[in-house]
Amino acid sequence: MATILSGKEVAQDIRADIAKEVDRLKEKGVTPALTVVLVGEDPASQSYVTGKMRACEEVGMRSEVIRMPDTISQQELLDTVERLNQNPNVHGILVQLPLPPQIEEKAVIETIDPRKDVDGFHPINIGKLMIGDDTFVSCTPAGIIELIKRTGTSLKGKRVVVVGRSNIVGKPVSLLLLQEHATVTICHSHTQDLTAITKQADVLIVAVGRAGLIGKEHVSPGTVVIDVGVNRNEAGKLVGDVRFDEVLDQASWITPVPGGVGPLTITMLLKNTVKAAKQIENVD
Structure with missing residues (x-):
């Protein structure tokens, strides 16, 4: 059975570090x-x-x-x-x-x-990400990378399948994965035989906004599964793009919805804002 990867716990750890950095900057006159x-x-x-x-x-x-x-x-x-x-x-x-x-x-x-674009959506920042320059990275993709690293999984040489090609998640997270030396496949609504591709994944990232799209048949044993989807089912309950209960027996790690990727998104926004303050105020 998979280990549940709690974004809340990871976010708390990172926010504690951010709070220390904010205190340090305040001592230099920068909030x-x-x-x-x-x-x-x-x-x-x-x-x-x-x-x-x-x-x-x-x-x-x-x-x-x-x-x-x-x-x-x-x-x-x-x-x-x-x-x-x-x-x-x-x-x-x-x-x-x-x-x-x-x-x-x-x-x-x-x-x-672009110097204040802490969401990482400006074309200049997206372009810098594309060529591997230091920049503001979109918050959800940055949080996904943090979560994967917390599992102890090295992305170098791993087969990562990203289901979804949005400008907010799918495309930028694919670029970040390439920087980590992963082999990346992007799937979308026109992909043929989705199951055959996702079953090859060492790491599977799903970000399409379709409740329950991915089930046990899509996941090989031992896969790290990151569910970015946030949907409401017929009962009004928040659910992801992955059928959590099914995949729980297949995956090695899996994020819940809610409480998985979500808390990291806001945390990366805080991190980007601190970075912007340091650059604009020219302080280390």
């Missing part, structure tokens, strides 16, 4: 500061933002939420982002997604100063 822009009143987005603010407080960082109605124009939002770009007291900027239909998400992301 890392994150500003989140929240447009509209989507319940899920509000919940995510509340969690981010709570996490900032936990490690001693400054945080602020700018709340805007879902009727705002794209230009109003871009002007707000530009003001934050120019504000020396703001080190990290995050515009909570999704955005209302009248706003082009791509334009907003490209307006954020």
